[in-house]
Amino acid sequence: MKIGVLKDAPKTAILGLVIILIYAVLGIFAGQIAPHGETEIVGMEFEQWGGEFLLGTDNLGRDMLSRLIYGARNSVGIALATTALAFSIGSVLGLLAATLGGWVDQFLSRFVDMLIAIPALLFALLLLTIFGTGIVNMIGVIAVLEMTRVFRLTRAVAMNVVVMDYVQAARLRGEGLWWQIRAEILPNIAAPLVAEFGLRFCFVFLAVSALSFLGLGIQPPTADWGSMVRANAALITFGDITPLLPAAAIAVLTISINFVVDWVLHCASGLKD
């Protein structure tokens, strides 16, 4: 990203970028930053804020702050992997459907329609019950479900580019399918895809958290923001806001990403005001 472009960015986008950066640093250097271990039981259950434990302890007596920091690594890492996978599948299929057209397009599009027709959360629950809970399975299932949106977007924007004369020129030259996609089409649809990546990431993140909250995602004792809400939910009844901290971490990250995505979309669409 060019400095010149960054200089013109709106304040919200810069704020978003800074927050994302902080999350990234926390996630990568969790081992060095966190005062205690991820699964280490260091005190009594549900200790108050302040004192030895800045944000108190959780239901098993683990340091809340440390688990929040480790959560950044686990939750964000898994969401990132899932989004990347969803994008790889979705965009490749979408590009194939748009470029080849005909029955390939029909088959892929109807298949995706079918997946979309089933309520996502129920479908995910069903699949995870069949294949068993686990991180790999969860990544696979969410990726397949989120892939459908990426497919639709990629197909739609690629359709607009496929009809361009320069793509026809490449075809007439005798270029192969892969070259047409990589050199002629992909660079021209990259901007909306990048923006979509940000948005999708948020939805994936929420899906991972939701599944973890339901007990089907990341399994204990791994620190994860979704399951941390669930484990400490009981505290809410005592007027303690600790369970809301991981929820807030999720919210802040999602909003930050949306700030940045808005800006990228704004630049990509060429709108002035």
Added chain:
Amino acid sequence: MDDILLKIQDLRIEGRQGKTWFTIVDGINLELRKGEVLGLIGESGAGKSTLGLAAMGYSRDGTRIAGGSINFDGTDLLSLTEAGRRDLRGRRIAYVAQSAAACFNPAHRLIDQFTEAPVQIHGLEDKATSEKHARELYDQMHLPDPDGIGLRYSHQVSGGQLQRAMTAMAMSCKPDLIIFDEPTTALDVTTQIEVLTAIREVVRKFNTAAIYITHDLAVVAQMADRIKVLLQGQEVEEAPTEEMLAAPKEDYTKSLWAVRSFRSEPKPKPGQDDVPVVRVENVTAEYRPGEPVVKDLSFDIHHGRTVAVVGESGSGKSTAAKVMTGLLPPVEGRLLLDGNELPPSLANRTKDHLREVQMIYQMADTALNPKQTIRRIIGRPIQFYLGLQGKQLEERIRDLLDAIELEPDTYIDRLPSELSGGQKQRIGIARALAAEPRCIICDEVTSALDQLVAEGILRLLKRLQDKRGLSYMFITHDLATVQAIADDVVVMQKGRVVEQGPKEDMFQPPHHPYTDTLLRSVPQMEPDWLTRTLQKREEA
């Protein structure tokens, strides 16, 4: 001099690019008397449309009127409030745009859009009276079925009819001034003549003043009493039409006038035994089974010659090109390349087959990948077909840029968006040349360009042909282009060839009746051409 309707003085209009303002219209003065027609001509970017809109006191988004005055019939438009200007628009000043199809609301009937201004907006008359006026005007515009046509939607009438319906709509409040912004540019010549006639009659009948914006000199010569030539937002010269046509003063105007005089030298005819580079033999092609778009098409393209394929839109000329490139395999007939049969489908052609026949597109904007540099666009076919790499590749790209008269150091690393329309089209030519083909299909390559720029492209193509012995298939609807560059002419109508032969024969009578209509519909640079043509028609 109290009959002056519109007086524009020292008008300056600026447009915004990022945070800076640049000048679009630079100190233009303009006077228009009641009932007078002023022709505005110039290339794209000359500020014609901006000036035309300013005559309504309007400036587009991103532009502003920076200085000067616009006085319409004693009222200073710039000192009026927006509501005051809106009250004048439609009622006293009307506007006819280039693309009628884009300006009609497809969800409303034509007549309801006609009555909108007089009834709903200005409240001049009731709906029944307004509809009666609409039918009268439709009749005066020579629209077929004037009583019924208003009940149709915009997609149910042809382009020429729609353009006339829009002119009728502009007349709905009997305005004092109409601004015509390239109203016939998107139409075929045979349709254009009908629209021009209708516009001229109605404007004369109601003694309406008009500003007629166009880049086509021959058209403006028929319509205007006076002509003003613009270049880059400044006035070049202004004079009554006859005077301007007979004796233009400025060099720029002279160069505009000279564009149409470009003619290629007749070439010796090919011998009987010469094998044509490309032979199209009895080709029939269709998109849907049983509905042929091209029927029984045959012609030869000989070495070093240009075959112009002429016809109106829908005549099947672009489909013929698709058949030649292999995008649309014919259902009957065959193609020969150097006497050898060419596989009908793109998928079965060898790299050499593909290399021999290249294509240049009409819209250079969509023909060049906006994300690739010129180096990549031109370099790829060289790499792909000839396998050149590194230094050799670089040298070849530079040679090609030299050949299309663009300075290599300046342009090689640019993106298409950093080029003008004519330069983009030159890159399109270079990309075709890069493959070292024998035949190039040129699909309306000049129709999106200004006349001066188009002429430059035609001369370049001609020079390249002489130097490299190229053959061209030149698809066009413009007979002036045919005269400029063609050696052989194929006239198509409704998917069939109606007449073909060498250019020298084709422009001499006797003609096939359709060729005759086409030839007669091309506006000539004489002010009374339209009048004479109409007289001839009536006599016939």
